Amino acid sequence: MTKRMTEDIKKEIERLVKELNYHCYRYYVMDSPVISDEEYDRLYFKLKELEGKYGIVLPDSPTQRVGAPPLDKFEKVRHKEPMLSLDNAFSYDELMEFDKRVRRLIGTQNEIEYTVEPKYDGLAIELTYKNGLLYKASTRGDGYEGEDVTLNIKTIKSVPLKIEGANIPDEIDIRGEVYMDIEDFERLNRERQQKGEPLFANPRNAAAGSVRQLDSSITASRKLHLACYGVGTVKGMEFKTQFELIKWLEEMRFPIPEIVRLVIGINRVIDAVKEIEEKRMSFPFETDGAVVKVNDFRLQSLLGVKTREPRWAIAYKYPAHQGITRIKEILPSVGRTGVITPVAILEPVKIGGVTVSRSTLHNWDEIERKDIRVGDFVVVERAGEVIPHVVTVIKERRTGKEKVFPMPEKCPVCGSKVVREEGEVAVRCIGLDCPAQVQERIRHFASRAAMDIEGLGEKNVELLYSKGLISHFIDIYRLKKEDLLGLPRFAEKSAQNLIDAIEKSKHATLSKFIYALGIMHVGEYAARLIAENFERLEDLYHVKPERIKEIRQIGEKIAHSVATFFNDLENIKTLEKLKALGLKITNPDFKGRGQMKGPLDGLTFVITGSLPKPRKEIEDLIESLGGHASSSVSRMTDYLVVGEEPGSKLQKAKSIGVKTVSYEELLKIIEQRKK
Numbered sequence: 001m002t003k004r005m006t007e008d009i010k011k012e013i014e015r016l017v018k019e020l021n022y023h024c025y026r027y028y029v030m031d032s033p034v035i036s037d038e039e040y041d042r043l044y045f046k047l048k049e050l051e052g053k054y055g056i057v058l059p060d061s062p063t064q065r066v067g068a069p070p071l072d073k074f075e076k077v078r079h080k081e082p083m084l085s086l087d088n089a090f091s092y093d094e095l096m097e098f099d100k101r102v103r104r105l106i107g108t109q110n111e112i113e114y115t116v117e118p119k120y121d122g123l124a125i126e127l128t129y130k131n132g133l134l135y136k137a138s139t140r141g142d143g144y145e146g147e148d149v150t151l152n153i154k155t156i157k158s159v160p161l162k163i164e165g166a167n168i169p170d171e172i173d174i175r176g177e178v179y180m181d182i183e184d185f186e187r188l189n190r191e192r193q194q195k196g197e198p199l200f201a202n203p204r205n206a207a208a209g210s211v212r213q214l215d216s217s218i219t220a221s222r223k224l225h226l227a228c229y230g231v232g233t234v235k236g237m238e239f240k241t242q243f244e245l246i247k248w249l250e251e252m253r254f255p256i257p258e259i260v261r262l263v264i265g266i267n268r269v270i271d272a273v274k275e276i277e278e279k280r281m282s283f284p285f286e287t288d289g290a291v292v293k294v295n296d297f298r299l300q301s302l303l304g305v306k307t308r309e310p311r312w313a314i315a316y317k318y319p320a321h322q323g324i325t326r327i328k329e330i331l332p333s334v335g336r337t338g339v340i341t342p343v344a345i346l347e348p349v350k351i352g353g354v355t356v357s358r359s360t361l362h363n364w365d366e367i368e369r370k371d372i373r374v375g376d377f378v379v380v381e382r383a384g385e386v387i388p389h390v391v392t393v394i395k396e397r398r399t400g401k402e403k404v405f406p407m408p409e410k411c412p413v414c415g416s417k418v419v420r421e422e423g424e425v426a427v428r429c430i431g432l433d434c435p436a437q438v439q440e441r442i443r444h445f446a447s448r449a450a451m452d453i454e455g456l457g458e459k460n461v462e463l464l465y466s467k468g469l470i471s472h473f474i475d476i477y478r479l480k481k482e483d484l485l486g487l488p489r490f491a492e493k494s495a496q497n498l499i500d501a502i503e504k505s506k507h508a509t510l511s512k513f514i515y516a517l518g519i520m521h522v523g524e525y526a527a528r529l530i531a532e533n534f535e536r537l538e539d540l541y542h543v544k545p546e547r548i549k550e551i552r553q554i555g556e557k558i559a560h561s562v563a564t565f566f567n568d569l570e571n572i573k574t575l576e577k578l579k580a581l582g583l584k585i586t587n588p589d590f591k592g593r594g595q596m597k598g599p600l601d602g603l604t605f606v607i608t609g610s611l612p613k614p615r616k617e618i619e620d621l622i623e624s625l626g627g628h629a630s631s632s633v634s635r636m637t638d639y640l641v642v643g644e645e646p647g648s649k650l651q652k653a654k655s656i657g658v659k660t661v662s663y664e665e666l667l668k669i670i671e672q673r674k675k
């Protein structure tokens with residue numbers, strides 16, 4: 001390699017180190033990152049690769065250290081044993097490699113015993129207890145030295161100030177994660193928005209920011225939680241395994257991770273990793289992965305540590321659901337009810353393996369509150385099937401060229417006046433013949449979850465509408481093949497296909513048909529509930545709102561909207577015309593009128609410990625009476641049903657003020673509510 005090339009590589013490494021160190025500062029010190037974790041990880045791995053390939057490692061490289069040094073405003077605390085980071089695996093193959101490495105280093109062919117726990121996305125904390133009393137709490141800092149945050153940590157209600165029992169060590173350093181539930185994070189951000197304070201990018205930053213400031217009354221107001229999963233130095237006692245440690249922590253009333261699995265062999269590890277991935281969406285807090293640890297502490301010390309991370313553990317990372325990108329433009333989009341929604345067109349960004357290029361901005365109140373401008377860098381979140389949305393703007397990255405996007409005065413499609421009703425945030429086009437609305441209604445009618453007419457998507461609806469062939473969904477059933485032939489995009493075969501698809505759609509189920517009608521507030525789920533309760537379409541004609549409201553889980557708004565629709569004579573005429581055009585509706589979902597509200601309607605229950613009957617049976621009972629049985633305690637929980645040997649859910653429930661009842665009390669509640 002020429003001298004020139006070596007120079008270039010050195011420069012590149014220096015540049016990466018400098019950039020990454022800036023991001024570490026933003027992330028670990030200021031608790032306010034300006035790039036996404038995925039982007040950070042990409043740069044980090046690039047640096048690591050160059051370092052490995054060319055053997056150039058700068059002393060201040062982020063690959064050589066954990067976190068960032070403590071802030072001067074805090075007293076410093078030296079950790080007796082360093083608090084390390086974790087190595088990452090992004091695939092099951094990488095987990096298998098980890099297992100192979102472990103077995104090779106130990107020198108065994110046998111399967112290894114591992115624990116698998118959710119990876120809490122929060123702030124690592126060390127709690128030192130002397131003679132049973134909480135003596136000091138410190139942050140991880142740079143791994144060797146952290147910040148003294150004892151006063152702040154003491155305000156977290158689930159942190160035991162004292163450990164009691166026959167079996168307690170003289171001194172122990174317990175490690176865990178301080179975190180904030182997603183709901184509380186969102187509430188906090190809403191409050192900050194109202195006060196014009198900067199928003200936190202995610203619950204992790206919010207938790208870290210709440211602990212790493214000097215006013216403990218602020219920490220106390222933040223609803224923080226703790227999950228303990230590890231230990232540093234212990235004097236006067238000995239733990240043999242990770243699982244034994246966790247059991248002891250639980251016994252001593254420390255909050256422990258929601259799930260801790262003890263398994264043998266890497267295949268069972270992968271099962272547990274999958275289990276946590278499935279359950280994590282129902283956790284009230286963020287989990288960004290699962291942590292796999294060699295269970296036996298003797299084997300752990302045999303394996304030892306590297307500069308930054310132990311060799312006996314690895315974090316399997318789940319796909320992220322946040323990313324950071326730039327808003328290229330904002331487009332007002334007119335929906336089928338005339339509501340105009342601002343949509344952000346984004347520079348495409350990969351979030352959890354899916355490319356996201358648009359995101360809803362909901363309404364202009366939201367734009368104003370979050371101060372979102374064209375050209376801004378924003379944190380975008382995509383969770384499950386929900387449409388991606390903007391969490392916050394990264395104002396630090398503004399150049400001054402960003403543009404405010406005003407509320408339109410006219411409908412961008414038909415030019416009609418735009419109104420905003422009293423007490424509503426939505427802006428609506430009031431044009432009766434607004435093509436956008438008409439086309440959206442037709443497109444909705446034909447969409448997969450509704451009448452499922454293949455070939456009648458956005459483009460073709462627009463084409464047929466512009467040719468005057470359809471101006472209402474009823475016209476779909478008047479289309480003839482001759483109408484289509486000769487249109488751009490339609491040849492003999494494609495025209496026949498569309499006609500066939502329309503013919504097929506005439507055999508619809510009532511639930512899909514109700515959904516297809518596009519009645520305000522009636523989504524797929526509500527449509528199904530209605531179909532479960534009304535046998536025939538005609539039974540809905542002139543229905544009273546009270547009758548709809550009797551249906552379990554259907555509220556005032558939907559009941560009113562459905563009744564209004566079916567009491568309108570024009571609408572009934574349309575439905576009759578559709579029948580005359582050959583529409584045949586069946587209702588396989590009908591369950592009879594027995595589906596009315598149950599005694600537990602609207603209540604959420606969680607079960608912990610062992611009860612007189614199998615858990616599944618009790619959950620079924622709750623659900624059959626209209627209640628909801630959930631697997632984890634959150635603020636949404638109404639009752640925690642407590643059996644013998646309850647788990648950590650009990651503590652969680654107590655710390656957030658969820659009511660607890662015994663099995664007998666549950667039965668009493670049911671009896672009382674039946675009256």
Ligand SMILES: NC(=O)c1ccc[n+]([C@@H]2O[C@H](COP(=O)([O-])OP(=O)(O)OC[C@H]3O[C@@H](n4cnc5c(N)ncnc54)[C@H](O)[C@@H]3O)[C@@H](O)[C@H]2O)c1
Nearest residue numbers: 023027033035036037040085086117118119120124229291
């Ligand atoms: N966006 C940015 O600018 C930026 C900057 C720096 C770092 N980062 C991100 O931070 C991460 C690296 O941070 P890190 O070094 O703190 O490592 P990490 O957060 O990936 O993993 C290590 C930590 O996991 C925690 N943890 C949670 N649950 C645990 C459990 N059950 N058992 C053991 N530990 C558990 C511990 O606090 C431990 O210190 C990367 O994902 C990176 O993307 C982002």
Ligand SMILES: [Zn+2]
Nearest residue numbers: 411414429434
């Ligand atoms: Zn319009």
